[in-house]
Amino acid sequence: MRLKxxxxxxxxxxxxxxxxxxxxxxxxALAQTASIEGTWQxxxxxxxxxxxxxxxxxxxxxxxxxxxxxxxxxTADKLGFEAKxxxxxxxxxxxxTRSLIGLQMMSMRPTGNPNRYDVHIYxxxxxxxxxxxxxxxxxxxxxxxxxxICVTVQSWPRVATRPLIPDVSCx
Numbered sequence: 293m294r295l296k297x298x299x300x301x302x303x304x305x306x307x308x309x310x311x312x313x314x315x316x317x318x319x320x321a322l323a324q325t326a327s328i329e330g331t332w333q334x335x336x337x338x339x340x341x342x343x344x345x346x347x348x349x350x351x352x353x354x355x356x357x358x359x360x361x362x363x364x365x366x367t368a369d370k371l372g373f374e375a376k377x378x379x380x381x382x383x384x385x386x387x388x389t390r391s392l393i394g395l396q397m398m399s400m401r402p403t404g405n406p407n408r409y410d411v412h413i414y415x416x417x418x419x420x421x422x423x424x425x426x427x428x429x430x431x432x433x434x435x436x437x438x439x440x441i442c443v444t445v446q447s448w449p450r451v452a453t454r455p456l457i458p459d460v461s462c463x
């Protein structure tokens with residue numbers, strides 16, 4: 293028995309009209325797509341700004357929040373403290389003198405799903421690179437680790453992009 297014959301005719305017409313109305317509404321398909329561009333706040337409060345780049349999209353460390361245990365040192369000499377914020381853990385010794393402020397830490401390529409991207413991410417705290425996926429869900433960026441299936445490991449909320457970036461907050 294076919295499903296069509298099991299559904300009442302009035303239901304089929306109502307469903308068909310709803311689909312037609314959705315398709316006729318300008319931007320209906322786009323309403324489900326959220327832009328990856330913008331600024332996202334990590335679990336530690338640091339911010340990553342995502343913008344188009346040659347590889348698709350790139351994320352830079354645009355606002356770094358200094359942990360409270362170092363806030364007094366940062367406040368006393370912010371410029372001196374910023375000068376010490378280098379990529380010390382990088383496995384490439386030639387990159388250990390580059391600043392973390394403004395560092396590109398993510399590159400993302402579209403996957404065909406408008407809300408999903410393959411990601412190559414650099415963890416400067418441990419000097420390691422990871423591959424996975426990111427998925428935009430409204431105003432949340434879900435970072436996913438993929439080993440056969442993808443599991444969300446962090447969710448970052450969208451925040452307003454600061455006018456003067458990159459910079460540091462002393463806690």
